[in-house]
Amino acid sequence: xxxxxxxxxxxxxxxxxxxxxxxxxxxxxxxxxxxxxxxxxxxxxxxxxxxxxxxxxxxxxxxxxxxxxxx
Amino acid sequence: xxxxxxxxxxxxxxxxxxxxxxxxxxxxxxxxxxxxxxxxxxxxxxxxxxxxxxxxxxxxxxxxxxxxxxxxxxxxxxxxxxxxxxxxxxxxxxxxxxxxxxxxxxxxxxxxxxxxxxxxxxxxxxxxxxxxxxxxxxxxxxxxxxxxxxxxxxxxxxxxxxxxxxxxxxxxxxxxxxxxxxxxxxxxxxxxxxxxxxxxxxxxxxxxxxxxxxxxxxxxxxxxxxxxxxxxxxxxxxxxxxxxxxxxxxxxxxxxxxxxxxxxxxxxxxxxxxxxxxxxxxxxxxxxxxxxxxxxxxxxxxxxxxxxxxxxxxxxxxxxxxxxxxxxxxxxxxxxxxxxxxxxxxxxxxxxxxxxxxxxxxxxxx
Ligand code: SF4
Numbered sequence: 001x002x003x004x005x006x007x008x009x010x011x012x013x014x015x016x017x018x019x020x021x022x023x024x025x026x027x028x029x030x031x032x033x034x035x036x037x038x039x040x041x042x043x044x045x046x047x048x049x050x051x052x053x054x055x056x057x058x059x060x061x062x063x064x065x066x067x068x069x070x071x
Numbered sequence: 072x073x074x075x076x077x078x079x080x081x082x083x084x085x086x087x088x089x090x091x092x093x094x095x096x097x098x099x100x101x102x103x104x105x106x107x108x109x110x111x112x113x114x115x116x117x118x119x120x121x122x123x124x125x126x127x128x129x130x131x132x133x134x135x136x137x138x139x140x141x142x143x144x145x146x147x148x149x150x151x152x153x154x155x156x157x158x159x160x161x162x163x164x165x166x167x168x169x170x171x172x173x174x175x176x177x178x179x180x181x182x183x184x185x186x187x188x189x190x191x192x193x194x195x196x197x198x199x200x201x202x203x204x205x206x207x208x209x210x211x212x213x214x215x216x217x218x219x220x221x222x223x224x225x226x227x228x229x230x231x232x233x234x235x236x237x238x239x240x241x242x243x244x245x246x247x248x249x250x251x252x253x254x255x256x257x258x259x260x261x262x263x264x265x266x267x268x269x270x271x272x273x274x275x276x277x278x279x280x281x282x283x284x285x286x287x288x289x290x291x292x293x294x295x296x297x298x299x300x301x302x303x304x305x306x307x308x309x310x311x312x313x314x315x316x317x318x319x320x321x322x323x324x325x326x327x328x329x330x331x332x333x334x335x336x337x338x339x340x341x342x343x344x345x346x347x348x349x350x351x352x353x354x355x356x357x358x359x360x361x362x363x364x365x366x367x368x369x370x371x372x373x374x375x376x377x378x379x380x381x382x383x384x385x386x387x388x389x390x391x392x393x394x395x396x397x398x399x400x401x402x403x404x405x406x407x408x409x410x411x412x413x414x415x416x417x418x419x420x421x422x423x424x425x426x427x428x429x430x431x432x433x434x435x436x437x
Contacts, residue, residue: 029218031218031221032218032330033326048186049188049215052215053318056317058317
């Protein structure tokens with residue numbers, strides 16, 4: 001259940017962010033990243049609908065290689 | 072496979088490993104990646120990757136599942152839980168309801184969900200019903216649950232909290248069977264929230280090699296390589312290596328830790344199959360009492376606790392699997408009476424349960 005996936009932020013409204021990964025779009029809470037500057041285009045690790053960390057685009061890509069293989 | 076994974080594999084194969092090295096992992100996600108990528112078969116025979124207590128749904132006490140069942144079946148509650156929880160079996164007499172999924176099939180109002188925000192939405196959609204969110208999980212999951220409560224939830228939403236901290240289980244394993252493990256791969260997303268430093272005790276107090284890993288084969292193999300190097304250097308030099316540095320920092324996500332601390336206090340808690348571990352679980356702080364299902368339904372909870380249900384189903388070796396003492400295929404029921412279609416124990420149900428992971432990846436030879 002600690003499965004967390006990288007997503008790209010598309011739009012931000014307060015603590016809510018529209019995020020996308022692999023053509024899937026989700027509402028994600030940025031509540032746990034308060035104080036961290038996040039802008040559209042950034043990548044975040046999302047767990048149960050909450051972004052828990054900002055990551056680089058490169059990390060997001062390498063993580064997806066695995067999820068492609070196992071999901 | 073990623074090029075880097077190959078590099079680490081090559082380096083690992085160059086070590087001369089004089090004796091067995093047992094490397095414990097405590098994260099279902101790690102076990103899943105290790106098993107699905109077939110990493111065990113790629114490593115030298117002397118290196119064992121041992122799954123441990125990495126499944127929050129598997130260690131969720133039977134009393135909590137019974138309470139959730141009772142609320143959904145007899146108290147008119149609309150019960151929400153992470154999907155993984157629904158099929159987890161309890162020790163019921165045959166013919167009795169054994170899981171939330173069975174209760175749901177018989178008409179109980181039980182909703183699987185994937186996010187705490189869905190629990191809030193559910194409570195808003197049903198303003199005249201008591202909604203209870205049965206939340207099991209480790210720190211990674213508890214931080215979002217804390218965030219949900221900190222942001223404010225509808226009056227009719229309560230939480231049946233069954234969250235656990237991972238490190239106390241590792242401390243217990245190392246206290247009671249230290250010689251059984253030579254190294255630890257620390258959980259990447261728990262460390263994302265709590266920081267790599269939370270694992271320093273492993274090397275400092277137990278002189279056990281440790282590396283935080285992510286979920287790709289290259290990160291996991293980097294961690295295996297790191298702990299072997301720590302272990303095999305002369306003299307052994309143990310520390311906490313961070314092989315998931317792009318997501319994990321030394322101190323973790325401080326906002327998430329503040330949120331956890333604001334909403335929850337840390338309490339002694341029961342782990343199914345393991346027993347009570349000091350300071351290993353969460354309870355809602357008094358400011359959030361109005362949303363604490365354990366207080367709202369205190370009478371029901373007491374009655375269930377008094378009936379003192381057992382722990383693991385008879386014959387099921389989940390307890391030993393969770394303690395890293397047996398591999399899933401060493402359980403006599405594995406693949407015989409127990410499969411994902413007919414799960415006997417919780418480890419065969421959850422996506423993070425070692426038995427389920429092994430079976431799903433085709434390890435069928437029991
Ligand atoms: S195979 Fe089934 S019965 Fe055996 S330990 Fe795993 S879950 Fe329990």
